[in-house]
Amino acid sequence: MPNSQRIFVDAVKRYCARHEIAVEVRSQGWLIVMQRGSKRHFALGYDVGLNSAIAHRIANDKGATAEVLGLAGIACVPHTVFLNPKLGEHIAPSGSWVAMLALLGQHPEGIVVKPNEGTSGRSVFRVSSRLGLERAVQEIFSSNLTLAISPYVEIEDEVRVILVDELPVVVYSKDRSHLNWRHNLDAGARPVLLEQGEAREACVALAVRAARAIGIRFASFDAVRVDGDYRILEINSGVMMETLGKIHPELVDAAYSAALDKVFGV
Numbered sequence: 642m643p644n645s646q647r648i649f650v651d652a653v654k655r656y657c658a659r660h661e662i663a664v665e666v667r668s669q670g671w672l673i674v675m676q677r678g679s680k681r682h683f684a685l686g687y688d689v690g691l692n693s694a695i696a697h698r699i700a701n702d703k704g705a706t707a708e709v710l711g712l713a714g715i716a717c718v719p720h721t722v723f724l725n726p727k728l729g730e731h732i733a734p735s736g737s738w739v740a741m742l743a744l745l746g747q748h749p750e751g752i753v754v755k756p757n758e759g760t761s762g763r764s765v766f767r768v769s770s771r772l773g774l775e776r777a778v779q780e781i782f783s784s785n786l787t788l789a790i791s792p793y794v795e796i797e798d799e800v801r802v803i804l805v806d807e808l809p810v811v812v813y814s815k816d817r818s819h820l821n822w823r824h825n826l827d828a829g830a831r832p833v834l835l836e837q838g839e840a841r842e843a844c845v846a847l848a849v850r851a852a853r854a855i856g857i858r859f860a861s862f863d864a865v866r867v868d869g870d871y872r873i874l875e876i877n878s879g880v881m882m883e884t885l886g887k888i889h890p891e892l893v894d895a896a897y898s899a900a901l902d903k904v905f906g907v
């Protein structure tokens with residue numbers, strides 16, 4: 642099993658042991674089969690099956706997330722999606738390059754180009770020139786079918802809220818190293834738990850509104866503070882907590898337990 646997934650798999654196994662649920666780990670941890678009585682439940686990747694298919698798809702699509710949140714009047718970082726020309730002319734509209742250049746032109750402070758369905762900060766580029774944009778687009782399209790472009794924003798603070806049916810099970814701020822502009826824990830940022838207070842309340846309230854807008858039950862919500870106010874940057878419906886698990890294993894267990902309680906109706 643990939644090292645990165647061990648914490649999730651172990652948490653599920655512990656939960657099942659505590660609740661006398663039979664558990665079988667297949668495909669090196671990618672698929673987990675849980676059985677209580679005659680009823681089977683599955684976990685695939687980091688997905689425990691609480692979210693509807695459409696909520697899951699919207700959360701994993703940065704452009705669709707921004708659209709849905711925008712429709713609901715929820716503050717978010719806008720993301721515009723572009724399809725890989727490899728998809729063929731009748732799917733990917735022509736003229737994408739012109740539209741990308743227009744976005745660059747509208748944002749002299751720069752834009753961020755990334756895989757539309759990315760996670761963990763891979764291939765996330767900040768660009769402010771035509772050449773930079775060209776390189777980023779080429780790199781992303783070499784292994785992704787869609788990319789998303791957002792205006793670069795000066796992030797004062799980035800907070801992750803994990804909700805299970807609107808209950809905040811984990812809330813932490815991502816303390817990035819000074820050399821890095823991205824806040825991914827995989828890229829070296831440290832999770833710092835948020836104490837009760839204004840920032841925590843604001844982020845939880847924003848995440849709950851976003852959860853309702855998308856109709857999602859178990860997800861992580863990344864809120865960024867820009868000019869003093871929080872807005873949603875992205876939502877992930879596969880909740881990964883590997884880095885957090887190294888510092889606060891009890892919180893990771895509690896979060897997955899709360900989600901599995903919903904799955905099993907405990």
Ligand SMILES: Nc1ncnc2c1ncn2[C@@H]1O[C@H](COP(=O)(O)OP(=O)(O)O)[C@@H](O)[C@H]1O
Nearest residue numbers: 753759760761762763791792793794823824825
């Ligand atoms: N528009 C943006 N402006 C400033 N920083 C950004 C922007 N988009 C992303 N980032 C930074 O890059 C990191 C990774 O981007 P994100 O959208 O979360 O993609 P991924 O799904 O790969 O984690 C974020 O945590 C954030 O710190």
Ligand SMILES: [Mg+2]
Nearest residue numbers: 760761762875
């Ligand atoms: Mg991210």
